[in-house]
Amino acid sequence: xxxxxxxxxxxxxxRYGKKLRAIYNKxxxxxxxxxxxxxxxxxxxxxxxxxxxxxxxxxKTKFASGAFxxxxxxxxx
Numbered sequence: 001x002x003x004x005x006x007x008x009x010x011x012x013x014x015r016y017g018k019k020l021r022a023i024y025n026k027x028x029x030x031x032x033x034x035x036x037x038x039x040x041x042x043x044x045x046x047x048x049x050x051x052x053x054x055x056x057x058x059x060k061t062k063f064a065s066g067a068f069x070x071x072x073x074x075x076x077x
Contacts, residue, residue, distance in 0.1 A: 031068040037061070038075040046070055 008028040009021035034044040040059040049055045054063040054070050065071050 027068045030070075035070040036072075038063075038072055 006021070007025045009024045012021055012024075031048050035046040035054070036043050037045045037056040037058060039061050040056060042056070042058045045056050045058045046054050046063070047057065048068075048070070049062075052064055052067045054065050055061070056063075063070070063075065065074050
């Protein structure tokens with residue numbers, strides 16, 4: 001069970017070391033977070049659907065970006 005202090009990596013308990021659990025928390029939070037759409041400019045509408053695929057809920061546009069993080073630099077005009 002995850003705790004408030006350990007966040008998502010709390011499921012690992014004392015295993016795997018502090019550094020790896022911290023990296024896991026960072027990746028987990030950025031991949032689950034919703035981002036702003038570069039096409040329709042709607043806030044918090046882009047969500048990760050699969051590995052490297054991101055989709056806007058509003059305009060239904062799909063993007064290929066980072067596997068675990070949505071990079072807005074990929075979509076400069």
